[in-house]
Amino acid sequence: MLIISPIPAFNDNYIWMFHAPDSQDVFVVDPGDARPVEEVLSRHGFNLAGILITHHHFDHTGGISELTRNRNIPVYGPDNRNINGITHTLRDNDTVKLSNCQFEIMATPGHTLDHIAYFTDSGDDENPALFCGDTLFVGGCGRLFEGTAEQMYSSLSRLASLPDNTRIYCAHEYTQANLKFARAVEPNNQKLQEQAMQVAELCSENRPTVPSTLRTELDTNPFLRSDQPEVIQAASDRDPSSGANPVDVLRVIRAWKDNF
Template sequence: MTHPRFSAINAGMKHPLDITILPVFGDNYIYLAHYAAGKCVAVDPGDAGPVLKELNRQDLQLTHIFSTHHHADHVGGVGSLKKKFGCEVVGPDAKRITGLDRVAGDGDVIELGDITIQCIATPGHTATSVCYYVTAASLAQPVLFTGDTLFVCGCGRMLECGGETMYASLQKLTTLSDDTLVYPGHDYTEENVRFAMMFKPENEALQKKLAVVQNQNKTGQPTVPSILAEEKQLNPFLKATDWKTFAYLRKQKDVY
């Protein structure tokens, strides 16, 4: 099922790295990253249908799939896409991601055409979650695919790890370049901004962000990507000064 509000976005840009945003299941995002002439990778293809349709529309060959973690809404399309394209499946968890060809370990680097994709282990949402950091000489800003670890103004639930682990993973991401474009696995942005405002209702930056996000939602635009510098300024989970504060906030969000 494609998102009712919009379908493919940014499909007309030039590679590298031309990213097409495919909304699925109401709030998931699948990303197609077009990195060389006629070639692209898919990040977290939870559903094969919209990916196939878009590959066909843009006449692209799918060479790789990058999975951030094993949840079905992120890997549901892997099997049929691999069958059709014979693409290489990269991900962190051979036990729980069917069809994995290459295990993505912390610090592993994969070069595709002009781009470099670095795997960053970010346990927390799941014990084996990873993020992918993409750089290229010709890329104005680095790109970070964060799965369900970091969301715009929020973070994922801690399903398999404790607060200390997830906090350390998020802090690791804050050391990346401030101008990094953040592409998360879900669009929970408006809810996240409202949650952040509960603690800081007078914060002007959050008020401005809420207005921008509401307008994006109203006009059918995606609320991604965000910029890491903005996350460091607005995201309460990144701003937490220690893991216990972080864990308290995460617990509040679980029942929000």
């Protein structure tokens, strides 16, 4: 079991911190900025035991150098030599034990080519936990900066196969904007309408909308629903050439979201 908490950074990033309930040794995921991490460590008397990186974008890696300057700690991350500071390179299907929990490494290209995710079946309150960076968001998915729609569809399909109660710890607070788009794609999705109201309440109280659960995402996230009739129809209305192939549907709605 892990205790997992968000450290807000920049305008909308989440640096996720986790540790065992009986330990002050913590790990952080995607520390784009060292300052808020150092503040939390100091405030709670935590000891930084390691860093996990999902991909090379600077808002996920920018704090590595400062956080490791006076600490001899492991930095886990993808096989990308352009990320300065990685000490332990991880590849698809690798496993690593952190805070007494076994993590499975999943290659999830699409947003970037080097993107990986970290999955454990012993997360917060014994629910499985997925640290998925910018591949899967609450109500959305990452832009296709380097990868293809085929790669993103494959990555999302793999994540969709995880247990329904998996908690989704993504790296950005994009939920309201994502759900606004999702409702344009599926205006008749009742579960989506209910989620949008719950998220609006959380945002009005300045509370995080993350994590979500995989079950919620399967019911409401259009990028995990590119094989559903209403999503297929919405893509066809947008681009009549899209057809019913879920990869083409995802490609169309991702391009639509880019300009929404």
